[in-house]
Amino acid sequence: MGRKFFVGGNWKCNGTTEEVKKIITVLNDAHVPSGDVVDVVVSPPFVFLPLVLSLLRSDFHVAAQNCWVRKGGAFTGEVSAEMLANLGVPWVIIGHSERRLILNESSAFIGDKVAYALSQGLKVIACVGETLEQRESGSTIDVVSAQTKAIADKISSWDNVVLAYEPVWAIGTGKVATPAQAQEVHAELRKWLHNNVSAEVAESVRIIYGGSVNGSNCKELAGxxxxxxFLVGGASLKPEFVDIINSAL
Structure with a gap:
């Protein structure tokens, strides 16, 4: 279909300075497809963004794990999109399930955050996904469609958005959606975009999968x-992240 492969590594709340340097060394030394084949983005905690920006190879990119919903100011503990842009951070993850479920971020709030980040020149990895209870009740498609609609309602262009489908029940659990399960949801999301945004957006938007992706299962999923x-969690802290990047071939 002509969509460039995309591999993001979400380091979550992990790492020390020395550990981060070791990860970067592995990535910098890795033999991987060129940027014409795959976009590689790593997402360290906020405190390591300047370090990673200074050390990471130039053909890989950096994402923040979150940003505030409007211009900075009296919002203690938050980081604004303007700050990230000023640092030279090109990407941001918004709407990860851990922020939806643990920090109670609503779909409407996430839609607002996506729109504001885009308005400040950032590119967005926007996450959607269902819980185990929602999957078992048969409401997966309704849930991810509603989450996608909350984003679509707030933005006018999808050019700088990557949509990440992350089934909550597969994040950090070792459980992985089967290739058929992942394909079913990705196809339904693309159908939703076709019917509710445009055929052009549905064809061009990259929809990536996250949920216990590792070096062993990535190739079949990538097919x-x-x-x-992929949006990769724990495995992005390990050398096997290179194997996941190479699944683009």
């Missing part, structure tokens, strides 16, 4: 026609 890459 699904509507799966355009």
């Amino acid at each position: 699904q026609p509507d799966l355009d890459g």
Whole structure:
């Protein structure tokens, strides 16, 4: 379909300075496809962003794990999109399930955050996904469609958005959606975009999968026609992240 593969590494709340330097060394030494084949983005905690920006190879990119919903100011503990842009951080993850479920961020709030980040020149990895209870009740498609609609309602262009489908029940649990399960949801999300945004957006937007992706299961998942890459958690802290990047080939 012509969509460039995308691999993001979400380091979550992990790492020390020395550990981060070791990860960067592995990535900098890795033999991986060129930027014409795959976009590689790593997402360290806020405190390591300047370090990673200074050390990471130039063909890989950096994302923040979150940003505030409007211009900075009296919002203690938050980081604004303007700050990230000023640092030279090109990407930000918004709407990760851990922020939805643990920090009670609503879909409407996430839609606002995506829109504001885009307005400040950032590119966005926007996350959607269902819980185990929602999957078992048969409401997966309704849930991810509603989460996607909350984003679509607030933005006018999808050019700088990557949509990440992350089934909550597969994040950090070792459980992985089967290739068929992942493909089904990705295809339904693309259908939703076709019917509710435009055929052009549905064709061009990259929809990536996240949820216990590792070096062993990435190749089969990558072979699904509507799966355009990965948002990787724990494995992005390990050398096998290179194998996941190479699944683009």
